Amino acid sequence: MIAKITHGRSAARALAYDHGPGRADEHHHPRRVAGNVAGRDWQLRAHRMQRFVAAHQRDKSDRGVYRVALANPDTDRVLSDREWRSIAEKFVARFGADKGMWEATRHDRHHIHLTISKDRFDGSRMSTSQDYRRAAAICRELERDHGLTNAAERNGRGTGRVRGDAEAASRGLPQPDRDWLRSTIGRVLREGGGVEELRTAGVSVKLNQASTGRISGISYARTPDRHQSRDSGSPAEPLWFKGSTLGKAYSWNQVSDQLRGTAPQHGAPPAPPAVGTSSAAAQRVGGGERTEEPPLLERSLELKSLSVEQRRVRALEMARERAAERARTQERHRRQDRSRER
Structure with a gap:
């Protein structure tokens, strides 16, 4: 599992992308799998999160939205929405991102998007220090928790696809x-x-x-x-x-x-x-x-x-x-x- 991190100013635009068709109609059945923002409709949740972000914005250049894409290789098994919910909740808790507004959206078989407000409900701000290193360590833990391919070994040795195929076969999964x-x-x-x-x-x-x-x-x-x-x-x-x-x-x-x-x-x-x-x-x-x-x-x-x-x-x-x-x-x-x- 890998974590791709970006920073932005608009939670509304982030959720509109997640729940939209994508740049080339690649999004399929977008839906929320986890989060703490109330509302059955994603537009309502996007509005509420954006109001929260705007209320805490320090200046026009302040990027108060934290985005994380958690992705598995296509050689891994397809996780259920319940498993992705567990992964999202564990990630934000271990990263210290669960004290503000956040939502996890799924529109693909092998990845989810986390949209997180950097500002917390108590007025403090989430730490992003060493965020790539911390996110990578959490991903290793999640891989062990859910029996997924170790991305560090996969990328470091350059044999990930072969190893992933072998692991998939050993678990009785179909050809990638x-x-x-x-x-x-x-x-x-x-x-x-x-x-x-x-x-x-x-x-x-x-x-x-x-x-x-x-x-x-x-x-x-x-x-x-x-x-x-x-x-x-x-x-x-x-x-x-x-x-x-x-x-x-x-x-x-x-x-x-x-x-x-x-x-x-x-x-x-x-x-x-x-x-x-x-x-x-x-x-x-x-x-x-x-x-x-x-x-x-x-x-x-x-x-x-x-x-x-x-x-x-x-x-x-x-x-x-x-x-x-x-x-x-x-x-x-x-x-x-x-x-x-x-």
Whole structure:
């Protein structure tokens, strides 16, 4: 486990980031796992924490918000929300950060974010002296408490991934997602497969798109098992890896031609829509029959051949679809949380 420490002025902005979609829609089912700020709604808690921070601010340059990201390697087992709560509470108590306002937010399988007010309820201020050394020592204790990989050994000897894989195997855990993705994607591509073959093999695919509509990259994830959430205590969410982080052979520049050429077609290939019209309205094939609008991924693969203006129109359509899908996913997660609380 590693601790990444930063300082800021706004607790509201920190919590808005934690509970938002992330910079590239990488946040999945953001939720509080621990903390002492009252309120069921994160916006209310953010407002209360920000008022507390502002009331104790010494001057405009005073950074009264302490941020800690606690992260495990992807070779470690997935911790439940209850385990992350225990880790967060132990960390803030041992660090001396539990005497003011604080909250722990989770939006990923392998890390949490702590947002802490440096000022305490009694008017004193939390000490940040030797904070990196103190945080590292606490992380070693938490690793021992929860049976996690020792990050100091992992980074110091340069064999962490091999050691982590061995430890995972010794605990009966499945092959780490990163290695499984390399193996599975490589096999599918060598066999001449494309998007459908990747999905059949259990690989989820999404494209990283610039505001102009240009595809700037590709990300892969191991499709979660529908029963995975029963053990973790939270909804199963995919862990996304950018293609370039898996290796050059998996980057968008290397796989784009093959995936574009093998993307599943819905009827005949659709013609580019006229500017100002929707792609659904513009899709007609021989005989004038309207075809079903292709899924988001397949339409994304066509963007490279469109003009700049057409890309912009198509990109706006897909952005709206992503927002709608994200809203549906969040609502589904809220219903699951309510059903578990009952």
